[in-house]
Amino acid sequence: xxxxxxLKDIASELGVTAMTVSKALNNHPDISEARxxxxxxxxxxxxxxxxxxxxxxxTKSSSLIGVIVADNSNPYFANSIKGVERVLSxxxxxxxxxxxxxxxxxxRMFINDLRSLNVAGIIMAPALGNKQNVEMLKGIHIPYVLxxxxxxxxxxxxxxxxxxxxxxxxxxxxxxxKGGKVVFINSNLDVSTARNRMLGYNKAFAxxxxxxDSGLVFSGALYISDGYELxxxxxxxxxxxxxxxxxxxxxxxxxxxxxxxxxxxxxQDVALMGIDNIEYxxxxxxxxxxxxxxxxxxxxxxANLLIKIIKSKTSLDIKSKQIILRPHLMIRDST
Amino acid sequence: xxxxxxLKDIASELGVTAMTVSKALNNHPDISEARxxxxxxxxxxxxxxxxxxxxxxxTKSSSLIGVIVADNSNPYFANSIKGVERVLSxxxxxxxxxxxxxxxxxxRMFINDLRSLNVAGIIMAPALGNKQNVEMLKGIHIPYVLxxxxxxxxxxxxxxxxxxxxxxxxxxxxxxxKGGKVVFINSNLDVSTARNRMLGYNKAFAxxxxxxDSGLVFSGALYISDGYELxxxxxxxxxxxxxxxxxxxxxxxxxxxxxxxxxxxxxQDVALMGIDNIEYxxxxxxxxxxxxxxxxxxxxxxANLLIKIIKSKTSLDIKSKQIILRPHLMIRDST
DNA sequence: CTGAAAGCGCTTACAG
DNA sequence: CTGAAAGCGCTTACAG
Numbered sequence: 001x002x003x004x005x006x007l008k009d010i011a012s013e014l015g016v017t018a019m020t021v022s023k024a025l026n027n028h029p030d031i032s033e034a035r036x037x038x039x040x041x042x043x044x045x046x047x048x049x050x051x052x053x054x055x056x057x058x059t060k061s062s063s064l065i066g067v068i069v070a071d072n073s074n075p076y077f078a079n080s081i082k083g084v085e086r087v088l089s090x091x092x093x094x095x096x097x098x099x100x101x102x103x104x105x106x107x108r109m110f111i112n113d114l115r116s117l118n119v120a121g122i123i124m125a126p127a128l129g130n131k132q133n134v135e136m137l138k139g140i141h142i143p144y145v146l147x148x149x150x151x152x153x154x155x156x157x158x159x160x161x162x163x164x165x166x167x168x169x170x171x172x173x174x175x176x177x178k179g180g181k182v183v184f185i186n187s188n189l190d191v192s193t194a195r196n197r198m199l200g201y202n203k204a205f206a207x208x209x210x211x212x213d214s215g216l217v218f219s220g221a222l223y224i225s226d227g228y229e230l231x232x233x234x235x236x237x238x239x240x241x242x243x244x245x246x247x248x249x250x251x252x253x254x255x256x257x258x259x260x261x262x263x264x265x266x267x268q269d270v271a272l273m274g275i276d277n278i279e280y281x282x283x284x285x286x287x288x289x290x291x292x293x294x295x296x297x298x299x300x301x302x303a304n305l306l307i308k309i310i311k312s313k314t315s316l317d318i319k320s321k322q323i324i325l326r327p328h329l330m331i332r333d334s335t
Numbered sequence: 336x337x338x339x340x341x342l343k344d345i346a347s348e349l350g351v352t353a354m355t356v357s358k359a360l361n362n363h364p365d366i367s368e369a370r371x372x373x374x375x376x377x378x379x380x381x382x383x384x385x386x387x388x389x390x391x392x393x394t395k396s397s398s399l400i401g402v403i404v405a406d407n408s409n410p411y412f413a414n415s416i417k418g419v420e421r422v423l424s425x426x427x428x429x430x431x432x433x434x435x436x437x438x439x440x441x442x443r444m445f446i447n448d449l450r451s452l453n454v455a456g457i458i459m460a461p462a463l464g465n466k467q468n469v470e471m472l473k474g475i476h477i478p479y480v481l482x483x484x485x486x487x488x489x490x491x492x493x494x495x496x497x498x499x500x501x502x503x504x505x506x507x508x509x510x511x512x513k514g515g516k517v518v519f520i521n522s523n524l525d526v527s528t529a530r531n532r533m534l535g536y537n538k539a540f541a542x543x544x545x546x547x548d549s550g551l552v553f554s555g556a557l558y559i560s561d562g563y564e565l566x567x568x569x570x571x572x573x574x575x576x577x578x579x580x581x582x583x584x585x586x587x588x589x590x591x592x593x594x595x596x597x598x599x600x601x602x603q604d605v606a607l608m609g610i611d612n613i614e615y616x617x618x619x620x621x622x623x624x625x626x627x628x629x630x631x632x633x634x635x636x637x638a639n640l641l642i643k644i645i646k647s648k649t650s651l652d653i654k655s656k657q658i659i660l661r662p663h664l665m666i667r668d669s670t
Numbered sequence: 671c672t673g674a675a676a677g678c679g680c681t682t683a684c685a686g
Numbered sequence: 687c688t689g690a691a692a693g694c695g696c697t698t699a700c701a702g
Contacts, residue, residue, distance in 0.1 A: 075408070097420060118339075385695090
């Protein structure tokens with residue numbers, strides 16, 4: 001690799017010292033306009049690229065931000081990452097991305113990598129119910145924001161959707177429209193999102209006065225295929241008409257496929273509803289009703305919050321470090 | 336932020352010097368087993384995290400790799416990124432991600448950011464037909480791999496799918512199964528993938544002896560909504576039965592929605608085919624036939640190739656730096 | 671086997 | 687307004 005141009009190279013070209021060049025390049029007041037102009041032009045001409053690592057080492061600052069998710073190809077995370085990347089690059093930060101695959105050991109390893117790289121902060125969706133790594137983050141005083149999920153509702157810093165509302169809005173709508181038989185395919189209850197959507201489900205039932213049948217609730221769905229297989233199983237045990245609420249649109253697409261294969265009429269026999277509002281949901285057949293979560297906005301807010309934390313000299317009130325974004329119903333043709 | 340533990344801290348704790356500690360930590364041979372053990376234990380106890388920036392600065396190496404795509408939330412790129420991240424993190428590299436939004440100016444800015452961070456290499460899907468930035472990459476001798484697309488077929492380093500084959504396999508299949516009326520909704524012809532899929536389309540026609548009707552080819556589709564709207568337009572001009580080949584599954588999902596709304600029977604009236612084989616394609620109704628491209632494998636191979644280039648002392652033969660992966664037909668229910 | 675010296679490229683006080 | 691000195695945390699020759 002060709003040798004990079006350094007401050008020294010520019011300096012010797014101009015017969016000044018490196019610090020004078022540094023000052024010119026950093027808009028330091030202690031420098032004459034003529035010198036500054038001369039130096040800037042030479043830097044331009046020599047195609048100077050500052051060495052950010054050296055700068056970081058010296059100033060103990062950093063433009064690097066770690067972003068840890070379970071899986072960047074999950075459309076929900078993909079959207080959030082897009083929001084994060086947009087805000088960070090706009091503010092001259094750089095996103096280092098890791099997929100934890102929901103494995104706390106990998107997550108821990110990545111956090112140590114990020115410490116080693118001296119990152120300015122970390123944005124992460126903590127792996128399934130793993131408490132220790134978030135504790136570690138707090139312990140080492142690296143600015144961090146959890147996104148999409150939290151571990152400790154009271155003490156963590158996070159940006160999430162109001163998952164209780166999401167579960168509540170969906171269930172309430174289905175109860176009113178289709179009655180009390182609301183089957184719920186939920187995700188892994190180790191995740192705060194799944195627990196809270198369940199709470200919302202229960203709340204809607206409580207409000208309606210209708211009894212909850214725990215035999216209608218299924219947990220642990222993670223992939224499209226789980227939605228597909230669980231729905232097939234459900235159809236053998238529970239006879240239509242009923243409503244089917246899924247933890248995510250992703251899961252609901254699997255359910256949709258199973259329902260189609262069994263020639264179930266949607267929404268007449270089974271009213272199907274997802275949560276998330278991923279792009280594909282508007283293009284399924286029938287179009288999927290869902291609860292829209294602001295996935296990109298969660299990324300945007302997380303990045304903005306992290307930057308605010310990094311830049312604030314005094315520590316912020318915990319309340320201002322917990323952002324909960326509101327979901328809304330998106331009724332299409334499947335309910 | 337709390338002060339980090341340094342080599343010096345460990346050294347003074349043990350009454351040795353920093354270089355001795357450095358040697359112990361780096362498995363240098365010039366050190367007694369007893370000292371090494373003692374130092375390793377102390378480092379562990381003090382929870383030492385090496386400063387990668389200082390190391391990089393000194394050794395002029397780097398664990399950072401830049402990854403530039405148009406949009407990380409595009410399912411095709413999302414999969415490739417997943418492959419890249421997997422290989423890089425396995426090899427102790429770190430992925431810095433940028434979305435160019437197909438804007439060459441942003442791309443250029445990001446490349447300069449990456450130079451500034453002294454990255455070990457760059458993996459990128461070059462923005463729409465932009466030649467200059469790749470030329471710059473070559474000029475500054477940073478190891479790079481283009482993925483999914485190339486700019487200059489002969490001289491670039493890249494990992495791509497065989498897009499000519501993809502277009503050819505799809506068109507040939509449709510010609511044989513449904514005859515010569517194959518409508519093609521293509522993407523922006525500034526991208527090598529679109530140009531090559533078009534070549535494959537032409538090749539299949541040439542082979543079949545059937546005449547090409549240029550009125551059947553539509554270019555420039557980028558989003559799901561383009562697939563939807565173009566299909567609506569096409570249905571007004573061209574009467575079924577015909578085949579409809581789409582540049583991507585993503586586009587095909589938009590087309591599928593338009594066809595469903597118009598009550599077109601698939602595949603009887605319109606045989607629909609995509610390219611990519613994204614996860615959703617197996618769950619549409621009817622299930623989408625497509626040409627499967629190894630999107631994750633492209634990411635994996637790109638990362639492996641880049642690492643190979645970084646580690647090789649002598650420059651590699653250009654042929655070994657151009658990897659073309661084979662697509663295959665995935666026939667489901669829409670054709 | 672251990673240490674003193676130098677330097678990666680930068681910036682921060684401090685002199686003059 | 688400009689420069690000499692020191693140091694961020696690390697590693698690489700080189701002595702001993």
